Amino acid sequence: MAGLGMKAARVAVVVALFAIWEILSRTGIVDPRLLPSASDTLLTLVELLQRAGIRNDLAVTASEVMVAFILAVPCGALIGFAIAENRYFAEVAKPLLFFAFSIPKSIFLPMFILVFGVGFSQKVGFGFFSTIFIVIMSTTTAVESVKVEHLTVARSYGATRLQTAFRVYLPSMLPVLLEALRISMIFNLTGVILAEMYASREGIGHQIATWGENFQMKQLLAGVVMVAVIAMTFNELIRSVETRCSHWRT
Amino acid sequence: MQPLANVTPFKPGSRAGAIQISNVGQVFKTATQDVVALSDVSLDIKPGRFVVLVGPSGCGKSTLLMMLAGLRQQTSGTILINEAPIPQPDPNRVGVIFQEPSLFPWLTAEENVEFPLALRRIPRSDRRAKAVDALKLVGLEGFGKRHPHELSGGMKQRVSIARGLVQDPPVLLMDEPFAALDEQTRMTMGDELLRIWAATGKTVVFVTHSLTEAVYLADEVVVMSARPGRIVDHLTISLPRPRTYEMLGGETFGTLRDRIWRHIRKSA
Numbered sequence: 356m357a358g359l360g361m362k363a364a365r366v367a368v369v370v371a372l373f374a375i376w377e378i379l380s381r382t383g384i385v386d387p388r389l390l391p392s393a394s395d396t397l398l399t400l401v402e403l404l405q406r407a408g409i410r411n412d413l414a415v416t417a418s419e420v421m422v423a424f425i426l427a428v429p430c431g432a433l434i435g436f437a438i439a440e441n442r443y444f445a446e447v448a449k450p451l452l453f454f455a456f457s458i459p460k461s462i463f464l465p466m467f468i469l470v471f472g473v474g475f476s477q478k479v480g481f482g483f484f485s486t487i488f489i490v491i492m493s494t495t496t497a498v499e500s501v502k503v504e505h506l507t508v509a510r511s512y513g514a515t516r517l518q519t520a521f522r523v524y525l526p527s528m529l530p531v532l533l534e535a536l537r538i539s540m541i542f543n544l545t546g547v548i549l550a551e552m553y554a555s556r557e558g559i560g561h562q563i564a565t566w567g568e569n570f571q572m573k574q575l576l577a578g579v580v581m582v583a584v585i586a587m588t589f590n591e592l593i594r595s596v597e598t599r600c601s602h603w604r605t
Numbered sequence: 606m607q608p609l610a611n612v613t614p615f616k617p618g619s620r621a622g623a624i625q626i627s628n629v630g631q632v633f634k635t636a637t638q639d640v641v642a643l644s645d646v647s648l649d650i651k652p653g654r655f656v657v658l659v660g661p662s663g664c665g666k667s668t669l670l671m672m673l674a675g676l677r678q679q680t681s682g683t684i685l686i687n688e689a690p691i692p693q694p695d696p697n698r699v700g701v702i703f704q705e706p707s708l709f710p711w712l713t714a715e716e717n718v719e720f721p722l723a724l725r726r727i728p729r730s731d732r733r734a735k736a737v738d739a740l741k742l743v744g745l746e747g748f749g750k751r752h753p754h755e756l757s758g759g760m761k762q763r764v765s766i767a768r769g770l771v772q773d774p775p776v777l778l779m780d781e782p783f784a785a786l787d788e789q790t791r792m793t794m795g796d797e798l799l800r801i802w803a804a805t806g807k808t809v810v811f812v813t814h815s816l817t818e819a820v821y822l823a824d825e826v827v828v829m830s831a832r833p834g835r836i837v838d839h840l841t842i843s844l845p846r847p848r849t850y851e852m853l854g855g856e857t858f859g860t861l862r863d864r865i866w867r868h869i870r871k872s873a
Contacts, residue, residue: 502707504703504705504707505707505709507676507703507707508701508703508707508709508720509724510676510694511674511675511676511694511696511701512694512696512720512721512724513693513694513695513696513721513724513725514724515724518724522709522720522723522724523709526709526711527711529711600711602710602752602754603709603710603711603754
């Protein structure tokens with residue numbers, strides 16, 4: 356746990372960064388057309404959030420992200436579990452998954468557009484694709500973190516398969532799974548926003564790409580701040596649960 | 606440590622807890638050969654006795670214990686506990702305590718002790734009452750709300766013993782339960798175990814590498830030898846109870862330990 360002083364120092368660093376940003380822009384050290392000031396950016400952010408169109412874009416992106424996430428996490432978890440529990444399957448699939456994981460997912464984006472078009476399903480499909488490998492691999496690690504001694508104890512007290520799953524496997528895996536959830540969301544968000552920026556009619560990624568093309572730096576930076584804040588909020592939410600169960604991590 | 610008088614003893618139940626091991630053998634099949642882990646082991650344990658198994662590594666004493674626990678099946682022979690075979694773990698007859706306390710780190714001490722009861726869907730309040738009693742019995746009153754990482758090594762093993770006792774099985778199997786503890790804690794835990802045993806009247810089968818521990822704790826010491834694992838000696842320890850630290854230096858103690866050591870040296 357970080358002390359109060361440590362927390363204050365962190366806040367100070369963030370404030371300092373915004374201050375430097377503000378000064379660089381205001382004094383003209385960096386061309387304000389390239390880097391609008393922090394205060395202007397934040398005002399633009401507030402103004403953007405009041406526009407119905409932007410709120411709609413955010414809602415579209417959020418629903419794409421959620422659907423992709425809700426599909427990818429259980430699918431990946433099931434596959435990961437099957438791999439970890441079956442030695443033969445594991446021997447065959449594991450190296451292949453590592454190969455697949457090493458490939459940048461973005462190179463498949465054109466294929467997703469050819470198959471799904473440029474709509475909702477393409478974003479969800481690509482988000483799913485970007486996420487599932489990391490979920491599979493993390494789940495495999497999570498299953499391996501279950502201790503044999505704990506399984507033996509459960510068996511010696513006559514636990515059924517279902518009881519072992521819910522009372523030993525799940526809690527043992529929880530810390531690793533939460534971390535997996537957090538990291539998968541980073542991959543998922545990256546996938547969906549990339550797909551939106553590449554080819555889309557709506558969504559916050561599409562808006563950011565358009566602002567960039569039109570040299571609307573204030574809007575562009577406001578969009579960056581918006582997405583960053585959303586991503587960090589989700590990350591911190593999961594992390595707060597994670598720290599609570601960190602003491603049974605091995 | 607709490608004096609015995611303050612402890613609510615577990616109801617002795619029936620005088621069940623007899624163990625009959627007849628001509629038991631265990632063969633492990635590996636890719637290249639069959640390894641005989643146990644050969645023709647027969648042993649009769651009367652209810653309420655404290656029996657210690659000793660022997661060199663690989664003599665099959667832990668294997669024998671796992672078979673008594675129903676965690677492993679013998680290749681030949683029969684094992685009867687309360688006059689019935691034990692084809693799978695039966696926590697109502699047998700409680701097992703392992704070398705590592707193996708507590709679940711996400712549960713408190715109390716919840717760990719309740720674990721076997723929770724598996725049987727016993728109501729929460731009954732469960733809690735029994736867990737509190739069991740923790741009291743092992744001298745951990747007031748520590749129930751702590752998580753394992755907040756307990757010392759000795760305390761963790763006490764919780765593990767409480768978990769083994771909570772269903773009040775007539776037989777308690779202990780596989781080198783104090784091996785991971787430091788010498789002082791180990792001595793204290795030995796005395797504690799004898800106190801709990803006296804209070805509950807259970808049959809205890811205890812595996813150890815320490816000859817001193819064996820003689821200090823046991824009514825009977827069963828000496829095993831390796832390759833194949835078999836029983837080479839069966840001694841009755843006639844030292845009076847309660848056992849005291851002073852007995853460790855006595856002549857009887859030394860003689861008994863020497864006799865066991867000669868067997869082990871021969872087969873090691």
